Amino acid sequence: MPKIAEKLVLETRSNVSAPVLVVGSVAFDNIITPVMTGDRILGGAASFASLAASYFTPVRLVGVVGNDFEDAFIERFRNRGIDLEGLQVDESGPTFFWAGKYHENYNNRETLDTQLNVFEHFRPELPESYCRTPYLMLANIGPDLQIHVLDQLQGRCFVVADTMNLWINNKLDELLSLLKRVDCLAINDSEAIMLTGDRNIISAGWKLLELGPRMAIVKKGENGACLFHPDGYFALPAYPVVNLQDPTGAGDAFGGALAGYLAAVDNTDFKSIKQAMVYATAIASLTVEAFSCDRLESAGPALVEERYRELLQITAP
Amino acid sequence: MPKIAEKLVLETRSNVSAPVLVVGSVAFDNIITPVMTGDRILGGAASFASLAASYFTPVRLVGVVGNDFEDAFIERFRNRGIDLEGLQVDESGPTFFWAGKYHENYNNRETLDTQLNVFEHFRPELPESYCRTPYLMLANIGPDLQIHVLDQLQGRCFVVADTMNLWINNKLDELLSLLKRVDCLAINDSEAIMLTGDRNIISAGWKLLELGPRMAIVKKGENGACLFHPDGYFALPAYPVVNLQDPTGAGDAFGGALAGYLAAVDNTDFKSIKQAMVYATAIASLTVEAFSCDRLESAGPALVEERYRELLQITAP
Numbered sequence: 127m128p129k130i131a132e133k134l135v136l137e138t139r140s141n142v143s144a145p146v147l148v149v150g151s152v153a154f155d156n157i158i159t160p161v162m163t164g165d166r167i168l169g170g171a172a173s174f175a176s177l178a179a180s181y182f183t184p185v186r187l188v189g190v191v192g193n194d195f196e197d198a199f200i201e202r203f204r205n206r207g208i209d210l211e212g213l214q215v216d217e218s219g220p221t222f223f224w225a226g227k228y229h230e231n232y233n234n235r236e237t238l239d240t241q242l243n244v245f246e247h248f249r250p251e252l253p254e255s256y257c258r259t260p261y262l263m264l265a266n267i268g269p270d271l272q273i274h275v276l277d278q279l280q281g282r283c284f285v286v287a288d289t290m291n292l293w294i295n296n297k298l299d300e301l302l303s304l305l306k307r308v309d310c311l312a313i314n315d316s317e318a319i320m321l322t323g324d325r326n327i328i329s330a331g332w333k334l335l336e337l338g339p340r341m342a343i344v345k346k347g348e349n350g351a352c353l354f355h356p357d358g359y360f361a362l363p364a365y366p367v368v369n370l371q372d373p374t375g376a377g378d379a380f381g382g383a384l385a386g387y388l389a390a391v392d393n394t395d396f397k398s399i400k401q402a403m404v405y406a407t408a409i410a411s412l413t414v415e416a417f418s419c420d421r422l423e424s425a426g427p428a429l430v431e432e433r434y435r436e437l438l439q440i441t442a443p
Numbered sequence: 444m445p446k447i448a449e450k451l452v453l454e455t456r457s458n459v460s461a462p463v464l465v466v467g468s469v470a471f472d473n474i475i476t477p478v479m480t481g482d483r484i485l486g487g488a489a490s491f492a493s494l495a496a497s498y499f500t501p502v503r504l505v506g507v508v509g510n511d512f513e514d515a516f517i518e519r520f521r522n523r524g525i526d527l528e529g530l531q532v533d534e535s536g537p538t539f540f541w542a543g544k545y546h547e548n549y550n551n552r553e554t555l556d557t558q559l560n561v562f563e564h565f566r567p568e569l570p571e572s573y574c575r576t577p578y579l580m581l582a583n584i585g586p587d588l589q590i591h592v593l594d595q596l597q598g599r600c601f602v603v604a605d606t607m608n609l610w611i612n613n614k615l616d617e618l619l620s621l622l623k624r625v626d627c628l629a630i631n632d633s634e635a636i637m638l639t640g641d642r643n644i645i646s647a648g649w650k651l652l653e654l655g656p657r658m659a660i661v662k663k664g665e666n667g668a669c670l671f672h673p674d675g676y677f678a679l680p681a682y683p684v685v686n687l688q689d690p691t692g693a694g695d696a697f698g699g700a701l702a703g704y705l706a707a708v709d710n711t712d713f714k715s716i717k718q719a720m721v722y723a724t725a726i727a728s729l730t731v732e733a734f735s736c737d738r739l740e741s742a743g744p745a746l747v748e749e750r751y752r753e754l755l756q757i758t759a760p
Binding site: 230231232325326327328329346348349350352358359360361362363364366367368370400401403404438439440441442443 | 548644645665677679681717720721757758
């Protein structure tokens with residue numbers, strides 16, 4: 127049984143938080159930054175997204191790990207109260223592995239190694255108990271697998287989705303099919319440019335909506351994030367991080383926190399999306415202040431709430 | 444006599460706007476962008492800054508033009524009510540000339556030609572009537588010349604200053620002397636990094652204050668601007684410009700609007716600086732929507748006010 131992890135106290139419409147389903151990769155990373163090196167640390171989009179979401183609402187995780195994924199790592203998800211019924215353990219090989227290096231300004235990262243391992247033949251299968259989850263974070267995996275998740279869902283579900291350059295280049299048709307079934311696309315600026323062919327982030331953002339999603343969020347790292355929504359545009363600066371350690375997973379944590387907040391308040395109106403972005407920015411800022419998911423797990427709800435309030439303050443003229 | 448140009452109606456502490464002095468370059472530019480080419484168009488930091496400031500308060504301009512600066516160009520400043528007693532006309536040669544090219548993504552510009560002309564021996568001399576101006580925008584010129592301006596001022600003056608990579612590389616000692624006498628340094632992100640040697644914009648921004656200025660604003664173009672102030676940090680996204688035509692002068696217009704607003708309300712507290720940044724961002728967004736100062740001049744106060752209100756709206760969670 128998952129533990130009950132401490133959550134943020136939010137003003138919600140009811141007293142019941144809706145659960146969120148997070149689907150994506152769970153991985154081991156080797157990370158080299160200008161300041162430190164991390165070996166075989168917990169990574170993967172779904173790890174960051176599920177841990178982030180767990181600050182807001184009950185989380186159900188679908189992913190795959192291999193025969194080298196020790197209990198201590200499983201325990202990290204359990205400690206944040208995450209439901210792991212959907213986490214497949216594939217004994218046939220090791221966990222997905224990625225090695226990357228950040229250069230001096232952190233603006234570019236280089237992939238040094240990718241070993242798909244058990245992730246290569248992964249198909250996200252939803253346990254029966256997950257099929258009616260009303261909020262879904264489709265973290266970055268192939269769009270064909272993302273579609274397979276949507277096909278298993280029953281009932282109303284608000285779908286947040288991320289993707290990456292690899293799929294825009296190699297599985298564009300599947301990605302375009304997926305986008306017609308997504309409520310909120312949350313991708314980074316370079317992906318928005320690739321997907322629309324428009325170098326102006328503002329016009330690119332609006333063009334994303336023509337591809338299907340009702341709204342789109344463009345993540346710009348240290349330059350914040352912006353929302354393109356039928357009710358209007360919203361721009362949010364980043365939290366002023368000084369102690370940058372490892373940007374890996376910041377965007378995934380952002381997506382997870384976003385979906386988690388929306389599920390917690392069970393509301394997806396314009397105002398709620400904007401509030402979710404502030405919380406997601408707070409969570410992302412904590413994520414990058416240590417390697418892996420370390421600070422994301424250890425920060426605690428009080429610090430997340432403090433950053434949220436600080437963000438409101440530093441963005442108010 | 445300068446004309447009386449229409450200004451924004453602002454809530455001020457008194458009914459009298461303080462004047463602002465703008466010192467810097469007036470130039471002819473040739474600009475090549477991915478969409479258009481402009482030949483011998485009005486440029487120079489002081490042109491953009493003074494025209495921007497003229498939306499808020501009476502402006503006094505100190506600069507130099509050559510024997511090729513036709514009356515029609517002089518008239519453009521007069522039409523915005525700018526006091527030109529301090530604008531030197533040097534008949535010994537042509538006006539400062541700059542040619543530049545923007546590449547496809549507008550992120551980098553290349554200098555194709557620089558002809559200093561009459562600007563080479565320019566010394567900014569303040570007419571007697573300018574010496575007690577309580578607000579000063581030191582647009583980008585050599586720091587030795589900026590110091591020469593400060594040496595002529597009498598009485599209290601709030602000093603906003605800009606600079607550029609050229610002076611950081613070639614006149615660092617003079618620049619560091621200047622900074623000890625500046626209230627608000629307003630420079631772009633790459634200059635902040637050069638000046639502090641810190642690649643993190645947030646810690647770089649705070650380090651700027653250690654060089655002398657009481658506060659610093661870092662301008663980040665399409666990513667907005669941020670303020671480092673004894674009372675706190677403030678981050679403001681850019682206005683979502685879709686119709687980008689020519690980014691030249693946006694930073695100068697920002698600085699001029701900032702100083703102009705502060706002079707108009709005759710207040711430099713934290714709240715006023717933040718408000719000034721919103722107006723400056725509104726003005727900068729208009730500036731880049733056409734070549735040269737064209738849209739800056741033609742926009743009119745109602746459109747500036749509209750953008751200001753839009754900025755408040757799109758940045759409020």
